[in-house]
Amino acid sequence: MKKIKKFRFLINNCIAIIIVTILALAAVDIYNFLNVINESKIMKTRIAGIIKEIKHLEKERNKIYRRSSSLKKRQLALIETNKNLIEKNIGLSNENILLVQRISELTNSEPYILVDTKENILYFKQKGQIIRQAKCSVGRGGILRDKKTGRKWEFVTPKGIFTIKNKTENPLWFKPDWAFIEEKKEIPHPSAPERKVEGELGKYALDLGFGYKIHGTQKEELLGRAVSHGCIRLGTDDLEYIYKNTKINKTLVYVY
Template sequence: MNPFGRTLYPFGLLVWLAAFGWKACAAARAGDRLRREVDRLEGEVAALDRGSRRLEQLARESGAQARESEFLQGLPNILPEDKGYLRTQKAIGDEVSVLRAKVGKRLKGTLQIVVDAKANKLYVKKGLKLLWQADISVGRGGRLSDPKSGRKWEFVTPRGEFRVMGKGVNPKWRKPDWAYVEAGEPIPPPEDPSRLVEGELGAFVLNLGDGYLIHGTKSEELLGRPASHGCVRVGAADLEKLYKTVPTGTRVVIFE
């Protein structure tokens, strides 16, 4: 029996394990280098792809600019009478002048009230000529509902064409149901005398029908912005002028 057998066997095993470990590490390092090389190549391919797309985009933009330049150069050769859909600024101005002349002829100096609900302005015109203007307050918007009856009100000034149905001096306001609901008060019968309130509408009133009025206000500081429940509010001086200037039957146009 070899007395060194037990000693040499473990030593040989250690040598074999060391050699195997070195080869494994070398293989791992080679794998890392390969992965890095693959990543580098993929990055170069992506860069080339981005460059190709950018070149295509530049080519498209260049073509579009060339077509736009060609179109603009050809504009002077296109006349409005030849191409009805392409009108010059002069042609549009001529059309507006003709339209204004037709409107002026139709109105023939007729007195009318024009209300710009967006600007909160009232204009008094004779034909197309502006006589004077005033700051006003139209409907403030918003809604109110009666929790008991379920009725609802919307506080907007209607748009459209109306007529001055009638005029009055020192009018009394017949307080509507929504005013009681808004104040949290019980609603009285329709003909209850307590509904009549003095001084709320100013010294004069112009009736537009359907409950809408042109009247005065106690809050002239709010003129120029929407503040009413739907009527057109006017300052005291302008309201008196309006009452004296505008006869019953005058056309009223409210637009935005």
């Protein structure tokens, strides 16, 4: 009987162990299953967020595309407008040149001067024919400001039709205020002797009015480039020729 009881006890213990093991394994499976469900929910949430972000990016892409199309249309319109303006400008320049030539023909066929500010070339013409062509230097552009007074000067050669107001041999250059500011010096009295500079303008000067002249230069190697402060610079030989073959109040000068 004792052996039977021990045997039953062992069997009951084994059964209990098996049941506990099965329950433990089942609990692990349930735990894993619940984790899978939870991760699935998290993944669904993430996927939903990604889909939402994709839709938002798609909307932004469409907006950018529409803006790009609009900008492209504007760019094409601006290009066309610019093209028309260039054509009109060329047309006006040609008309002005023809006007100068016509005026010259009507004034006893006097010779006249054309100054191409883009190419830095001066033409001396008569009856439409080029008599002499010379490299020149026109205004370099840019603005100089006086920090103390707020004054400013723009170094450009004005365009238009001028006449020679006066002609001078061995001209003196009276340095203007901007010349001292450019050199970072104190501005002297208007009658100060340091304002008078000999030789700076070359041997001749032809006055066009408004403070602008055709004159010489000490830096002939720079002719052909826009480096002046607004006047028209010429080399020695060309300047002498222009000086001797032009007339005060008769020779027209067209700057374009």
